[in-house]
Amino acid sequence: QSNLVSIAPMLTKLQRDCATPLPVLRHVADAMADDMRAGLAVDGGSDLKMILSYVDSLPTVNEKGLFYALDLGGTNFRVLRVQLGGKDERVIATEFDQVSIPQDLMFRTTEDLFDFIASGLAKFAQKEGGKFHLAQGRMREIGFTFSFPVKQTSIDAGILIKWTKGFAVSGTAGKDVVACLNEAMERQGLNMCVSALVNDTVGTLAGARYWDDDVMVAVILGTGTNACYVERVDAIPKLQGLKSTSGRTIVNTEWGAFSNGLPLTEYDREMDVESINPGEQIFEKTISGMYLGEIVRRVLVKMAEAGALFGERVPEKLSTPFVLGTPHISAMQQDNSKDLQAVGSILYDVAGVAAGAPTNVPLPCTSSLCRINYFPNLGCLGTKSGTGRSSFRKSSVTQCQVNSDLSARRIVVEVCDTLAKRGGRLAGAGIVGILQKMEEDSKGTISGKRTVVAMDGGLYEHYPQYRRYLQDAVTELLGSELSKNVVIEHSKDGSGIGAALLAATNSKYK
Numbered sequence: 001q002s003n004l005v006s007i008a009p010m011l012t013k014l015q016r017d018c019a020t021p022l023p024v025l026r027h028v029a030d031a032m033a034d035d036m037r038a039g040l041a042v043d044g045g046s047d048l049k050m051i052l053s054y055v056d057s058l059p060t061v062n063e064k065g066l067f068y069a070l071d072l073g074g075t076n077f078r079v080l081r082v083q084l085g086g087k088d089e090r091v092i093a094t095e096f097d098q099v100s101i102p103q104d105l106m107f108r109t110t111e112d113l114f115d116f117i118a119s120g121l122a123k124f125a126q127k128e129g130g131k132f133h134l135a136q137g138r139m140r141e142i143g144f145t146f147s148f149p150v151k152q153t154s155i156d157a158g159i160l161i162k163w164t165k166g167f168a169v170s171g172t173a174g175k176d177v178v179a180c181l182n183e184a185m186e187r188q189g190l191n192m193c194v195s196a197l198v199n200d201t202v203g204t205l206a207g208a209r210y211w212d213d214d215v216m217v218a219v220i221l222g223t224g225t226n227a228c229y230v231e232r233v234d235a236i237p238k239l240q241g242l243k244s245t246s247g248r249t250i251v252n253t254e255w256g257a258f259s260n261g262l263p264l265t266e267y268d269r270e271m272d273v274e275s276i277n278p279g280e281q282i283f284e285k286t287i288s289g290m291y292l293g294e295i296v297r298r299v300l301v302k303m304a305e306a307g308a309l310f311g312e313r314v315p316e317k318l319s320t321p322f323v324l325g326t327p328h329i330s331a332m333q334q335d336n337s338k339d340l341q342a343v344g345s346i347l348y349d350v351a352g353v354a355a356g357a358p359t360n361v362p363l364p365c366t367s368s369l370c371r372i373n374y375f376p377n378l379g380c381l382g383t384k385s386g387t388g389r390s391s392f393r394k395s396s397v398t399q400c401q402v403n404s405d406l407s408a409r410r411i412v413v414e415v416c417d418t419l420a421k422r423g424g425r426l427a428g429a430g431i432v433g434i435l436q437k438m439e440e441d442s443k444g445t446i447s448g449k450r451t452v453v454a455m456d457g458g459l460y461e462h463y464p465q466y467r468r469y470l471q472d473a474v475t476e477l478l479g480s481e482l483s484k485n486v487v488i489e490h491s492k493d494g495s496g497i498g499a500a501l502l503a504a505t506n507s508k509y510k
């Protein structure tokens, strides 16, 4: 039996440490605005890099012609083409393809990687037809979304600072990634060129802006997190005289590195110390999808050790870092059943946890209908009719139901909720920080008109509670009047089209 007497105070302490009452949110929003300002003043002026995107003309709707986008951000690269028809016809047609990058290419040379990408792009370009037409005498232009740290030097050039996300390609760091791609396309005999190099948040902003003039901010909440916004050029001291025709530009905040005044727990500190980048990306580690499940796992391990949450021993699988993903904690929070059956099976499936069982040893089920094992306190999971756990038939559950430690599952859900709440509310405070900075610099930006924040990323898209907490925090901070002007809107996969649009607005033929 779990020792609730010792677990309850742990849960209370966790909730206290993670609490985000209004004053904490306000402090985070203020600090975000201050850090933005410091990062705009000089390079290295704050945690926030405030990277200039060199995007100073946003899509208008008048763009016309055929444009491509190439997105390299992880283990897949995506290619897309779009035929733009201007104000009346808008997007006439789009087509896209996705190619997975063979593991070994992540450890080979720059030429190997970019040759592979260029050949994938060449294959995709060969299939062009139908509604897609290139104007005479033009090259096919590409918007290149490259989601690794880059020091951008112009709209179509940027130097790779370092590979991340498991890439260890030799010879790329310090080089212009656009030149690398252009050279690979030349080797392929592919007559295409990069007109815009964009960060994925910038692509999202451009894509959303095409449909809605009021989009001023874009936020990605997926595996990692980042945000960008439209800034006035004269509010960027470090630009030092560089001009933009529109007087505005997009600034990529790299807000994942923010760290000021966040309510952190012992679990966050331990995870950070053991991470590959200790001391870095603290906001990201508190609010983004890569880490929420892992923090929950760390809490559960402590509860299992100190209070026998899952029986006498800590299940071995639960001790493996990152076994519990954010999709799992989100799925557990969607379980509305009285006995939290889904929570039980997820815990069992991913973490080897028989919630509340005094022992970890499965016993064969006595029901003749059921061909699987059950755990003494979890109860029978049902009849196996397929391969996955999801294929257990509910109907047979009653056949061999035994006691299940419901209180343990309730605690697990409570822990998930505590971290989703902190993450969502802090993300909301970060958004308000950006809006606040914009409003302070030019009165009326938010207070006077509708302002849209375009959101994308798997975490925002698939975790309804997180999304609600985020919205709640924004409303609480802005107050009911101001928050009527601020629309937080999901802009699904806008970044691909956004990159192609930025190739159009930055076309070499203008």
Ligand code: ADP
Residues within 6 Å of the ligand: 073, 074, 221, 222, 223, 224, 288, 289, 290, 326, 327, 328, 330, 331, 456, 457, 458, 459, 460, 462, 463
């Ligand atoms: P990227 O890896 O480029 O950020 P996505 O925007 O698709 O890609 O985000 C994927 C991330 O979203 C996953 O790593 C995970 O953390 C989160 N995620 C995916 N599905 C869910 C889900 N059902 N519930 C909560 N978070 C999810």
